[in-house]
Amino acid sequence: MRFLSYTKRVLPCGARVVFRRMDSPLVAVNLWVRAGVKDEEPEKNGISHFFEHMVFKGTVHFPGLLLSRRVQALGGTLNAGTSLDTTDFYLVVPREFWKEALALEMELVTQPLFDPEDIEREKMVVIQEIHLDEDDPEERLARLLYERVFSNTPYGLPILGREETVRLFTREDLLRHQERFYHPANMVLAVSGDLQEGELFAFSEELFGSFPAPRELDTPLFPPLPSPERQIVECVMDVRRFYGAIGFLCGGIKSDDCYLLRLLSLVMGDGLGSRLNVALREERQIVDTIHTTYSYYEHAGIFAIFFTFSRGNLEEIEEAIRGEFTRLTYFVPTDEELKRAKNLLKSGFFSATETTLGSAELLGRLDTIDSIDRSLRALFEIERVKPQDLVEVARRYVDFERGTSILIKPGE
Numbered sequence: 001m002r003f004l005s006y007t008k009r010v011l012p013c014g015a016r017v018v019f020r021r022m023d024s025p026l027v028a029v030n031l032w033v034r035a036g037v038k039d040e041e042p043e044k045n046g047i048s049h050f051f052e053h054m055v056f057k058g059t060v061h062f063p064g065l066l067l068s069r070r071v072q073a074l075g076g077t078l079n080a081g082t083s084l085d086t087t088d089f090y091l092v093v094p095r096e097f098w099k100e101a102l103a104l105e106m107e108l109v110t111q112p113l114f115d116p117e118d119i120e121r122e123k124m125v126v127i128q129e130i131h132l133d134e135d136d137p138e139e140r141l142a143r144l145l146y147e148r149v150f151s152n153t154p155y156g157l158p159i160l161g162r163e164e165t166v167r168l169f170t171r172e173d174l175l176r177h178q179e180r181f182y183h184p185a186n187m188v189l190a191v192s193g194d195l196q197e198g199e200l201f202a203f204s205e206e207l208f209g210s211f212p213a214p215r216e217l218d219t220p221l222f223p224p225l226p227s228p229e230r231q232i233v234e235c236v237m238d239v240r241r242f243y244g245a246i247g248f249l250c251g252g253i254k255s256d257d258c259y260l261l262r263l264l265s266l267v268m269g270d271g272l273g274s275r276l277n278v279a280l281r282e283e284r285q286i287v288d289t290i291h292t293t294y295s296y297y298e299h300a301g302i303f304a305i306f307f308t309f310s311r312g313n314l315e316e317i318e319e320a321i322r323g324e325f326t327r328l329t330y331f332v333p334t335d336e337e338l339k340r341a342k343n344l345l346k347s348g349f350f351s352a353t354e355t356t357l358g359s360a361e362l363l364g365r366l367d368t369i370d371s372i373d374r375s376l377r378a379l380f381e382i383e384r385v386k387p388q389d390l391v392e393v394a395r396r397y398v399d400f401e402r403g404t405s406i407l408i409k410p411g412e
Helices: 047-055 066-073 095-110 116-134 137-149 171-181 197-208 258-269 275-283 314-330 335-352 356-369 372-379 387-397
Strands: 007-010 016-021 026-033 077-082 087-094 187-193 231-237 242-250 289-296 301-309 404-410
Touching: 016 197, 016 356, 026 095, 026 356, 047 077, 047 087, 047 116, 047 171, 066 077, 087 095, 087 356, 095 187, 095 197, 116 137, 116 171, 137 231, 137 242, 137 301, 137 404, 187 197, 187 356, 242 314, 242 387, 258 275, 258 289, 258 301, 258 314, 258 335, 258 372, 258 387, 275 289, 275 314, 301 314, 314 387, 314 404, 335 356, 335 372, 335 387, 356 372
Parallel strands: 016 187, 231 404
Antiparallel strands: 007 016, 026 087, 026 187, 077 087, 242 301, 242 404, 289 301
């Protein structure tokens, strides 16, 4: 793993700092927080995403438009993202401004203004996002799938929240969310660029020391995962073709099966040469598109097959998909198929580490929801994976008697 050498240190305050030295004129500063949808109470669904929006409305030293002007003055790019597990903020700047960038990112999460008028305006922005997602068949398909596969857990809730929850957010809600989750022991700082390691750690420790001391607060416990059961959900949208998905509850990033499921997804449904594409799209021509995904999170994962079709029916397509997974048992992946999947997996990983931002995002996310060391060790053990291993992992999780099927049909 010498190509991805990095240093990780736990500061006295509890924050973890991960650094990758890269020969680049740019430095990426990526701050990760263990706060996402999984940590939200149902009546506060969407607060993590709303918090992310609101910090960009100004801080104590850079109110309003002064924040974006400061970022531009540094020649930087500032953005953020919210997921089921995390919220992260990144700033990419020329190397000479890395200290200013790090200080600014810390101010974003420690001293946001949360102006009440800005809060009311931003509610309408987020509600518009929610409506746009509801009108997008692919977004709605994924939303319905997660809602059913992860039922009765926070993973089944939408990242953006619901209109009725967003409308009720208050400044006090944002301050409480900040107090509960935005403290050093709940953060990972990932930095990539041409810096001196010792200087970065010293400056990071100094900045994290400015955080207010956290109160003793209850950490939300993730509820038990549901027992998979057969579910079929159909709905109608103003679309011109059918959108379908079949999903299966799986282990998450900490599962020993994580990389096996990623390889299985690549063999079965990644690219025109994958098994499902050849059988259903090229030979039988019963789908317009088809692909598989394996999405992994801290507490669970979901293996899914997504497809679209203009003619035919869901039962015929599902039977054909089931047949291909049954066929996997008798015609195990060939050495060529497995090698292709391993190469695609490694290629995607290497591509992510070619830039400072890609490196910081990869290292930061892995160490926030798991451990970089364990995740990377598992990645480099994929060379030991044999064809029969993919057959076994498919048997463990891809059970069509307990899968969730979603279909969006054209109509009024």
